[in-house]
Amino acid sequence: MSALSDQLVTFATLAYLVAMICHAVEYALGNARAVAPAARELVGAGVGGAGDLVDAPAGPIAPPARVGRSAQRARLAGLVAVGITVLAAALHLAATVTRGIAADRMPWGNMYEFVLTVSFIGTAAWLGVLWKRPSLRRLGLFLTLVMVLLLAFAELKLFVEVVPLMPALKSYWFIVHVSTISFSSGIFLLGAVPAIAFLMRNGYEQGKRSFPYTLAKRLPAAAGLERLTFTLHAFAFPIFTFAVIAGAIWAEAAWGRPWGWDPKETWAFISWVVYAGYLHARATPSMRRNVATWLAILGFLTMLMNLFGVNFFFTGLHSYAGVD
Incomplete structure (x- = not known):
């Protein structure tokens, strides 16, 4: 089972890579919307709104037949990318489950297993979002890139051989705390994708011609991306809060104190404060949406620091990374 899990992880990585390439092909083929010459003339005459003026393509107009074929190919590439992402998610889930079977425990005993679980939750949540809102398909390029990395x-x-669970982790609080922290981390991971896409698209809609211009002009509308960012973070934050509280209760039972400013505890608190700041800023009418979104991205960076930085560079009571 352990060897099978390792092979499935490799296949899942390759599948995510192929899905990412298909999404890139969709971007390369251009916008899936064909703009008729008559509509372009109306926009140029000022009949269209401000959004039409921003989205109107520049330069000579391609023949409608050619534009239509390009749009069809782009859509096909996008649909193929989604199908391969579903396959990758299935392989990803199978790899995680077989790892748990091989270890005869929940597959969260070290950093390698935790990353497998969190990344799968992010992918599963993305497929759920995509089921409800197919128009967001092009965000799959960023999601699959993150999964590959x-x-x-x-x-x-991070890879380590399957080993029994450390004695310090043998508690029912292990399932309660780690499951909720994994789930909320996976949603925060997904939430960072529309957050970054929003900043790119928002800059494009404001007329900025920065480096990601080619990508930004093909992303969904900035307002929808910003709402999705808020929805995901508002959903994950209470779960993350409960996970931190559960960790404190477990620490009281295991170490005789609920909080000791261990590096993991400290960075979890920093992440909680930053995400709380984002939600507060998002709820403040006078706060600009792009400023609030930067807080969401900062929160995700603190989560990465807690996952990778603390385990690699600090030593504490939570040193269960399993990395030599």
């Missing part, structure tokens, strides 16, 4: 890093740098 995380799984490749886990395989190359």
Whole structure:
């Protein structure tokens, strides 16, 4: 089972890579919307709204037949990318489950297993969002890129052989605390994707021609991306809060104190404060949406620091990374 899990992780990584390439093909083929010459003339005459003026393509107009074929190919590439992402998610889930079967426990005993679980939750949540809102399909390019990087890093740098659970982790609070922290971390991981996409698209809609211009002009509308960012974070934050509280209760039972400013505890608190600041800023009418979104991204960076930085560079009571 352990060897099968390792192979499935490799296949899942390759599947995510192929899905990412298909999404890139969709971007390369251009906008899936064909703009008729008559509509372009109306927009140029000032009949369309401000959003039409922003989205109107520049330069000579391609023949309608050619634009239509390009749009169809782009849509096909996007649909193929989604199908391969579903396959990758199935392989990803199978790899995580077989790892748990091999270890005869929940597969959260070290950093490698935790990354597998969190990244799968992010993918599963993305597929759920995509089921409800197919128009967001192009965000899959960023999601699959993140999955490729995380799984490749886990395989190359975090991998450890299957070992029994450490005695300090043998508690029912292990399931309660780690399951909720994994779930909320996976949703925060997904939430960072529309947050970054929003900043790119928002800059484009404001007329900025920065480096990601080609990507930004093909992303969904900024307002929808910003709402999705808020929805995901508002959903994950209470679960993350409960996970921190459960960890404190477990620490009281295991170490005789609920909080000791251990590096993991400290960075969890920092993440909680930053995400709370984001939600507060998002609820403040006078706060600009792009400023609030930067707080969401900062929160995700603190989560990465808690996952990777603390385990690699600090020593504490939570040193269960399992990395030599």
